[in-house]
Amino acid sequence: MSGRPDAEVTPVAGRVGERAPLVEIRNLAKHFPVRSGLLQRVSGHLRALDGVDLTIDDGQCLGIVGESGSGKSTLARALLRVWPVTRGSIRIRGEDGAVRDWAALSESELRPLRRSASMVFQDPYGSLNPRLTVGDCIGEPLLIAGVPRAEREARCAELIAAVGLMPEHLRRHPHAFSGGQRQRIVIARALALRPRLLVCDEPVSALDVSVQAQVLNLLGELRQRYRLAMLFITHDLKVVRHLCESVAVMYAGRIVEQAPTAELFAAPRHPYTRALIAAAPSPDPTVRSTRQLLAGEVPDPTRPAPGCAFAPRCPRAAAACRAALPPLVEADGRRLRCLDPV
Amino acid sequence: MSRPSLTGWLAWFGGWSTKAAPAPGSDQLSTGQLAWRALARNRVAMAAAWVLGLLYLVALIPEPFATCAANFRDSAAVAAPPQPVRIWDDGPRLPFVRPLVAVRHADTLALVWHEDASRRLTLTLFPRGPEYHLLGAIPCQWRLVGLEGAVWHPLGTDRIGQDVWSRLVHGARVSLTIGLLGVTLSFILGVLLGAVAAWYGGWIDGLISRVTDVLISLPAIPIWMGLSAAVPATWPPLGVYLGITVVLSFMGWTGLARQLRARMLAQKDEDFVTAARLAGASTSRVLLVHLVPGSISHLIVAATLAVPGMILGETALSFLGLGIRPPAVSWGVLLQDAQNLQSLAEMPWLLTPALAVFVVVLAFNLFGDGLRDALDPHHQR
Amino acid sequence: MIAATIARRCLSAIPTLLISSILVFVIIQLPPGDIVTSRIQQMQEAGAQVDPQRIEALRHQFHLDDPLPIRYLRWVGGMLTGNLGSSLQHDRPVTAIIGSAILPTVAISLAAVVISLGLAIPLGVWAALRRGTIVDHALGLFAYAGLALPSFLIALVANYALFTWFGMSPGGLFSPEYREAPWSLGRVWDLLLHLLVPVLILGLAGVAGTMRVMRANLLDELRKPYVTTARAKGVHPVVLVWRYPVRIAITPIIATVGWLLPYLVSGSVIIAVVLSLPTVGPILLEALRAQDMELAGAIVMLLSVLTVVGSLVSDILLILIDPRVARGQTSAR
């Protein structure tokens, strides 16, 4: 498999002083087969991810927002190659500085590279093996990487302290911890091998509101300390504002708008982004009246229409919008996929 | 069919707690240790476990528990009634039994045995009798309890003077071990096929699942009967025993395979499995550290609950004359004698093997339920 | 959608029958010896000399010299055209031997299903309405014992109890005085009495299991808001429970009775032996003892077909009742 032309190793261009891209995703797609009919044959494909381009720089925090089913988790998992992807490339700069296309690598080729990226999951109750101690959970990546026992224990103690828990917690089992504590443990595990990239898929949405802020602050802190790049997926626009430098908005498996956080919130240009921001609950109850609610159904991802996927719900939709897919246009450091932006 | 959990009802009757709140300090324990604690606190399950332990001890070394050899014919006690232990005869006595005497029946002129109410035979500990070999090797003479110089028939004798209790005790070896051995075979088959189906998916999964579904939807007993008829009558007893075990496991693995497959499929997409893969874990590590242990505890429960079915299968087959064959003894073989209504009416004690089967089946169910409750506290009642 | 699901379910019965037919064919082939070896044995016992050519001719006559797959196909083909082979032991076509036993077999299994439901549903409703009381717990205990007690042991004990206490021999379907009598009310009554015991014993495990499901379903249903609303409106409690909740709780049970069939058919074989009922059970046992494998195989196949068809019917019922199954949101099993 390593003989494939697109799997070649490219040396990094040394643009000193500038942020070099850590991850470059091009035209990434993930389609899930849909089975139906008499013999359960594959009758179609669910396009959970349909041509995504993204760049994450070293140390950058990129937020991904979008409503449920827009393909955010699929993006996270495709990026880390949880399963093979349908098409596209995922070029990631490794520890050795070489850039490889993860999309073209086999599972066994990927294994030694995986340490440069890790993930924090949404459900803190499902992401720790209930049969292992916390120490075993955090130490598993180290164990797999062949770190000797003594060093492993020292690193575990260091990590557990870094996420604000006690060394004696290492001997306990996950069931003894609250959701917030578990998420800290998951973060410790994710950081065990000092990755360059941390993918967070709604890391706090399953937690009590009271502990959400603590975990978010911890993530912010650790990001500074370890100079982590982050792909941060969330529903909560407030969190994005607080944590991310840039935000990409996803709709129906595609990116429809991306801009630096402040600019996006100050001047959303895509009608869907506007609706999303308007629909977000505001801390000020008097603003409620101005909220523009999203009407209409999410399109069926197994039967995509030819044009803009947002057209059925878009107040500005025109015939041209339904004819062909609007391209993702880049201008002024922003990207936008709309024929008639605001 | 859903299986009920008796512990729930017993908890109501006895005010017994089957599940207590975790004790302080329990957060240091693994789920396995917690499960053990929960099990140890479940008195019904523990009682069942003790009963099973005792029964399997008897199955391992039946001879000391018996009062004579399984095929010993006591010509001085044919179709004799049980000799219960008594402690009262004009006042408290050491435990004793009544000797048996034969009287000729006025009409049929047949000899009829009954207890002689005028005499006492005091029971002794470790009486000596004819030599036998413990575990087939260690020569030994004593029995646990019995009579010096006579054979005690605690559960009476059959039509040819064989002691029902001793046959019951000796039959435990076949009847109890066949269940365990059969489930072990089923377990191996089930784990293998279930894991292969879940891990590889595709047509392999399709084929295994299909065969599993078919075997589950077929009536087990007729097929058992058909297969066991193929075990040649000329085989030695051990061969027949193994043959019947294979026949029983042939239908038994399906449930286990199905459960393992379902559990593994459910866990395959768990985040902690993904996390392990993202940490670079190899396939074997994912399987052995993360997938199988999480499924095996459920499988052990399922296996425990499958043992009684196997025991019943052996009993039924031997009862029908298609399983273990005399002179080998098993509970099913003993029950053959209970098939004839006429002799049953004369000798109701021939039904005691049915009671033994019932006790074992119940004990396994209770223990299995306790195990399940302990391992899976969220199990829906 | 629904039609497609039903069609798929029907199609899926074909591989089931295929696999079970292979299984039965293997069962038939497993024991050493066949019809020819036993014929030869008979002839030799009668003192006749059997030369190899005669053996060859006989083997050819019974197609035993064909390869196994061909013989399997011939056997399946025979079954499809109603020819189940012939019995060694009786020297008669299998169909003639089991023909008269099929009706009682099906009747007893069906009656057991009816009894299971007829008892289990009211008992389940009772337990649910008296939840947490002694009635509930007693019924629960009964369900547990019913599932743990093997039906053939119950049959043995019942046999003994009826015989010693009532002097009644529950064997057979008729008392001696009615055995040869023409049909009359008395004979029907006698038949019903004799059917009652085996059917009750057979149905017990089904009662126990179904009762628990009914109780759980009804409890779930009673928690729903519409029940609370109706109660607040002052609907009479009996009407309240029987009008909707019971009906809704019953449907999945009615539809899944087919799943009881493997247990019932299994149980009926051995109970029939204990109680000497004129079903295929005792015929099967006798055939197996005599190594009359064509007959035995035909009966095992017949019983398998019975369960497969029963499950099929009940699955189709389930699909008709609960369209979610057709849409694949919940699996049929």
Ligand SMILES: Nc1ncnc2c1ncn2[C@@H]1O[C@H](COP(=O)(O)OP(=O)(O)OP(=O)(O)O)[C@@H](O)[C@H]1O
């Ligand atoms: N393993 C899978 N098999 C089939 N379809 C899938 C799978 N995973 C996701 N999908 C489908 O892909 C689409 C996108 O799902 P995804 O989980 O990426 O959405 P999301 O944006 O993360 O939503 P949420 O906010 O609810 O987490 C959904 O329609 C989902 O049903």
Ligand code: SF4
């Ligand atoms: S392209 Fe047209 S339909 Fe799509 S968002 Fe823009 S205006 Fe609306």
Ligand SMILES: [Mg+2]
């Ligand atoms: Mg998601």
